[in-house]
Amino acid sequence: MYELTLSPAEIQEITGYKRYTEQQHQLRCHGIPFIPGRNNAPIVLRRNLQMPVEPLPNVSEYVSPEPDFGALDNGKTEKKS
Numbered sequence: 119m120y121e122l123t124l125s126p127a128e129i130q131e132i133t134g135y136k137r138y139t140e141q142q143h144q145l146r147c148h149g150i151p152f153i154p155g156r157n158n159a160p161i162v163l164r165r166n167l168q169m170p171v172e173p174l175p176n177v178s179e180y181v182s183p184e185p186d187f188g189a190l191d192n193g194k195t196e197k198k199s
Contacts, residue, residue: 124162
């Protein structure tokens, strides 16, 4: 039945989430195109996956819980007279 698209179980397996909104968030963060289907369930075409199906790392692994205030000094300029 799921020849062209990933099954709901496969999407849950690669994203690591059961809720559709969390699945969509993970898919967006990893650049995997999808279409929201019935009940907001993500529909992912198999041809859009260029890699073997394996669990995606959580986005929280890449996002720091603390802001980097040092980045604000990077664009600092001095007034020329």
